[in-house]
Amino acid sequence: MKHSHSNATSMSRRFFLKSTSALAALSFIPNSLKAFYQDVKERFFVKKQMIPIKLEVNKKQYSLTVDSRATLLDVLREELNLTGSKKGCDHGQCGACTVHMDGERALSCLTLAVMAQGKAITTIEGLADGDNLHPMQEAFIEHDGFQCGYCTAGQIMSAVACVDEGHTGSVGEIKEYMSGNLCRCGAYNGITEAIQQVAK
Amino acid sequence: MRPFEYTKPKTVREALSSANSHSQYIAGGTNLVDLMKKQIDEPDKLLDITNTLPDTIEVKDNGVVIGAMVRNTAIAVNKAILESWPLLSKAILKGASPQIRNIASAGGNLLQRTRCPYFYDLTLPCNKRKNGSGCGALKGNNRMGAIIGYSDACVAVHPSDMCVALAALDAKVNILKADGSKETMNFLDFHRLPGTNPEKDNNLPEKALITSIFVPKNNFNKHFEYLKLRDRESYAFALVSVAAALDLDGNQIREARLASGGVAHKPWRWTKAEAFLKGKQATAENFAEAAKIAAEDTAPLSTNAFKVPLLKGAIETALQTCLTNKA
Numbered sequence A: 001m002k003h004s005h006s007n008a009t010s011m012s013r014r015f016f017l018k019s020t021s022a023l024a025a026l027s028f029i030p031n032s033l034k035a036f037y038q039d040v041k042e043r044f045f046v047k048k049q050m051i052p053i054k055l056e057v058n059k060k061q062y063s064l065t066v067d068s069r070a071t072l073l074d075v076l077r078e079e080l081n082l083t084g085s086k087k088g089c090d091h092g093q094c095g096a097c098t099v100h101m102d103g104e105r106a107l108s109c110l111t112l113a114v115m116a117q118g119k120a121i122t123t124i125e126g127l128a129d130g131d132n133l134h135p136m137q138e139a140f141i142e143h144d145g146f147q148c149g150y151c152t153a154g155q156i157m158s159a160v161a162c163v164d165e166g167h168t169g170s171v172g173e174i175k176e177y178m179s180g181n182l183c184r185c186g187a188y189n190g191i192t193e194a195i196q197q198v199a200k
Numbered sequence B: 001m002r003p004f005e006y007t008k009p010k011t012v013r014e015a016l017s018s019a020n021s022h023s024q025y026i027a028g029g030t031n032l033v034d035l036m037k038k039q040i041d042e043p044d045k046l047l048d049i050t051n052t053l054p055d056t057i058e059v060k061d062n063g064v065v066i067g068a069m070v071r072n073t074a075i076a077v078n079k080a081i082l083e084s085w086p087l088l089s090k091a092i093l094k095g096a097s098p099q100i101r102n103i104a105s106a107g108g109n110l111l112q113r114t115r116c117p118y119f120y121d122l123t124l125p126c127n128k129r130k131n132g133s134g135c136g137a138l139k140g141n142n143r144m145g146a147i148i149g150y151s152d153a154c155v156a157v158h159p160s161d162m163c164v165a166l167a168a169l170d171a172k173v174n175i176l177k178a179d180g181s182k183e184t185m186n187f188l189d190f191h192r193l194p195g196t197n198p199e200k201d202n203n204l205p206e207k208a209l210i211t212s213i214f215v216p217k218n219n220f221n222k223h224f225e226y227l228k229l230r231d232r233e234s235y236a237f238a239l240v241s242v243a244a245a246l247d248l249d250g251n252q253i254r255e256a257r258l259a260s261g262g263v264a265h266k267p268w269r270w271t272k273a274e275a276f277l278k279g280k281q282a283t284a285e286n287f288a289e290a291a292k293i294a295a296e297d298t299a300p301l302s303t304n305a306f307k308v309p310l311l312k313g314a315i316e317t318a319l320q321t322c323l324t325n326k327a
Helices: A002-044 A074-081 A135-142 A152-165 A171-177 A188-199 B011-019 B033-038 B071-077 B079-084 B086-093 B106-111 B163-167 B271-277 B284-296 B307-324
Strands: A050-055 A062-065 A099-103 A106-107 A118-120 B005-007 B021-027 B045-046 B057-060 B063-067 B170-174 B182-186 B207-215 B223-229 B240-249 B252-260
Touching: A050 B307, A062 A074, A099 A152, A099 B011, A106 A152, A135 A152, A135 A188, A152 A171, A152 A188, A171 A188, A188 B079, B011 B045, B011 B207, B021 B033, B057 B079, B063 B079, B071 B086, B079 B086, B086 B163, B086 B240, B106 B163, B106 B182, B106 B207, B163 B240, B163 B252, B240 B307, B252 B271, B252 B284, B252 B307, B271 B284
Parallel strands: A050 A118, B005 B045, B021 B045
Antiparallel strands: A050 A062, A099 A106, A099 A118, B057 B063, B063 B207, B170 B182, B170 B207, B223 B240, B240 B252
């Protein structure tokens, strides 16, 4: 009785230790593997995130869903069909994507669309008043402020801001404050003249 | 660009607690978005901190506190800054373009990465991008590289203009760490030299945030100059830049400040030249001697020896301009 009892307990203890450690090992490995897999997955395969956003562009309200990676420039061009703003370098070096945010010039290629919410955005399409061109647009035509036209939308948006900021005291000042907009055709003199005319 | 999760914390506490080793804070994003497009920086999570940190410029008895979210343009055109710290304004206006200055934040300006071509080209070795891969610039295209304070591991230079003025003006950086504790760092201790771990640009603790920048009151608002020499007249990074400021008693120099961009891994203070100028007369001869003292410590790389005479000339010219520059 005593013997079999102690035998039974020792057997059950051994069985208990064996089975629990085996179970523990079994449950431990898949869990850590699963966690590891999850870690790897999250690190290397982050799912793209679609975010509902509201944008105000040229006094119109837009509700749309965008990829978290989308720049304001991409959304303007691809989603809202406002293709006036141009993608020149896409790295903030050329100024072709210049728009106004709350009245100040900014680069739409370096601005995430999701971060442009709550700001009044103006693009080249919002500059004219119906069929009446903005004075800066008129001046660019008058002074041949462009050749191929690719940088023109950015140049005009920047030029309007340049006048608003009051940086038109001299040709040197205009050129300094327009230096963020490159023109491969070299229409700089025409652009400067256009700005001088509007600043008067 | 690799996908990432975007969130916009409402408070600074929430921002700090949401941060992890694969997250990045974003404010202006003028540098970070570009780095993400080029797959140099690949965060899993972007924490938009634009609502969590101060965007005010507060003038105090002993100086000015510039909130981390203040846009670069807003600092440059601020009346108090123009009156008391005009060197800072002048330096900011020599950097980037109006479109970029309108978005870029004060805190972000300190954290921008180098523009060394090897850092930006994923097919080339760069210890700053991937430590252990080697430094392509050391014996390669190092025309834009450092002439002082570099190591075999990295010869990149810090790209900021604003930081050169802040270094000259004895600024301090206010930091909020992940555990909620605060730290104030001397500006000169904020950025670091490359040594053997150039992947670290600065001494900002992990996940910590710059909350504001403090610039002490000084007498450098009457005689100052920020001279930036670059490959084109505007909108280019510095080959060499010099922030110079003099506190004059008649023609005698009470205190001098000299700092440079485009020469080192961090904004560089020419302390020996400053010490030489202290108490001296503000003359062309003394300015030339100060320039010589600064240049003595430099050691150019294989293709940027031109930076040494350029630096000497820039220091002399900047100091000379201090005498005629009227705020």
